[in-house]
Amino acid sequence: MPPLPVITGLGFITSIGQDRATVGRSLRELQHGFERVEFFGNPNLPVKVAGTIKGFDFPTPSWRDWRWPDRFTVDRELLRGLAPHGVYALCALQQALTEAGLEPGELGDGTTGLFCASAGSPFMLGSFLGQMRETRGERGNPMGVVSSIAGTLNFNLATHYRITGAVCGFVSACASSSHALGYAMDEIRLGRQQRMLVVGAEDMTDESIMAFSSLRALSNNPDPATASRPFDRRRDGFVGTGGAVALIVEDAALARRRGAHIIAELIGWGQAGDGHSVTASHPEGAGLREAMRRSLADARVNARDVGYVNAHATSTVAGDRSEALALHATFTSQGARPRVSSTKALTGHGLSLAGVMEAAFCALAIDEGFIPGAAHLEEPDPVCTGLDLPRTSLAEAPGLVLNNSSGFGGSNVCHLLRRPA
Template sequence: MERRRVVITGLGAVTPVGLTAVESWQAVKDGVCGIAPITQFDASAQKVKLAAEVKGFVPEDHLGKPEAKRMGRFTQFAVVSAREAMADAGFVMGEEEADRCGVIVSSGIGGLSITESEHDRGLARGWDRVSPFYIPTAICNMAAGQVAIDTGFRGMCSCPVTACAGGTNAVGDAFHYIRDGYADVMLCGGTEASVTPLAIGGFTSMKALTQSEDPSRASIPFDAERSGFVLGEGAGILLLEELGHAMVRGAKIYAEVVGYGATCDAYHMTAPRPDGSGGAKAMAIAVADAEIQPEEVGYINAHGTSTHLNDAGETAAVKAVFGKQAYQLAMSSTKSMTGHMLGAAGAVEAIFTALSLRDGFLPATINYQFPDPECDLDVVPNQGRSAEIHYALSNSLGFGGHNGSLLLKKWEA
């Protein structure tokens, strides 16, 4: 089977550090922290007081009022990001192309805030009085469905629900779908909007979230004092195209997608294998998929959640794949700025990885103070830096043991 080449031609994002992909990337380059006290509900009675919320997002500025009302916040983020990616790519679909254009957009939790509010309504008014829009606005796949409706893309439309690996799985699956000839264009990525009392409470009770009230010491991946992740929200959408399709229309190209690996730890509901072997296999598969040597990889955008088990396990995984070369790599976590955006994380981080390659810039792991002997690689501490890199990995490791790794290549025409 012919292995067609796949490139990234459009980017869109709504994140805790910016309302567009351009704003978000500039903030990451500047080392801006998007973590602050929770504003979407009164968290005074809860142990966790911080989150990485999207700030200043007014749905009606982007969507018609009736349209916005019939979308959950996670869907609003996705549709707005998809529109940005389409405009950024300068892509206008012809009617004859619709069946060759598809959508894969992940969400780990979907419209949880809608479930919470409709549950309250049902208790107060009776269960048959909940909104008729409850189900079609809350279900996880609706972001993908609404993006397809908005664009008219009639090819495959899917929603991987693989927790924190979902955004990476969406991009990887879209890459293979185009590469293997099933589509020419795919909008792909992830979205999440779960800064709610129930989500914060659930993650708190399982001891996954930090209870730090200092934004500068909350999401601190690879730091010896890390104590859990910070819940984030937002969306990242990429427009992928078959190379020939992109070149015919003169599209600008950010980077090439060249490898993808996905595995499962098959070990524990929430904890990764301590030796990082599942993540290691995903990275090794991505490198093999691209038909390159491990030493050609210069940067890894780490999953880097700021939990003890994840950061130590991911470091072990990188050492297992790259051996001594691991100490020559740079591996930073942009979650130090965005928090953990769950199903959106891998997509937003794929965007940052593509832009790292384009700009020759490695984003920092900010607020890093205390080295951990278990995490002894170059985590680009505190200050981003220029570096010429040709291949970069983006990792995602999710609850349920889901592991995904994307390998991107610098575009050189």
């Protein structure tokens, strides 16, 4: 039997919960994680809502001022090299390892690798470079680079857990952690590693979220209950969030030998570029359509086998439309009608974190037998006619699940997950 990657552990630091039970409940009951916020202390900004990470506080770039819930342990030695999203990531990975029944000491023998995704920390980088400019290069936090640049997650987590297998970071904007998961699947399928830790994380700071305001990509809707409404006719942009999600992915044979509970199988993935625009998705979702086709081919399944699609849809006018058209081309035209929802209606858009966060939601749905509903959807965009967008979560096993992600430059990644045989 060729190696089959399976998920045996999930860890969540998200706007809708910081443990598996709470996240599952939020998805079933469609409880969102949004709050009113004031970015940069400026009441004049039109963006008023974010998917906040409760109980964590990063008021300054100094780790001495940082706070996190008491139930998580963050070593001082590690803390000084972390960005805020590194703290989230550590807390998520602790949960995932616990669920998988793994001790940190078991990860250093070379059979376990670590793939991470984040955009780095604009908050930490801005502070570090500001200090260098002010002192004309005479001063800089010695940990300024490793705590701020893209790669900060893998630098820190690989060292902390003494990982001697494959270690890498992935950067493809909002498809980043989906790439990390796809390539982690390949590491296992190719027999290079027996286990992969996959972590996606992003800061939840003024700097990381408001940067997207300059692209006019954020919702100006001040109501937390409706600001994020993917596929709704009145959607006006995404709501930002941060946090971290960790997955433990291992070869099914190893998981069975260990007696670990298999949450979901990862049976295929695919990716394709739009070849179209730096920021906008292809108007007909050409790259996403091809990525879905490739993932189905990789898993050797048909569109009609898919029971649920966790859409990338971020609640932007153009992006959701492109995805709806890609879904029609992939499914409707084949006479297939899977359930479709975007859980970003509840969490907000986690950027680099989004892909692995939603893969974890798919795994949870498979393991617990439910389908997350399309929250906040009141008036579906006419382009969605023919798509099955359930308004409430359904207590039904989703069967085969497709997870979509798209990032800047038209980078599209899809994963297929299945209930263990």
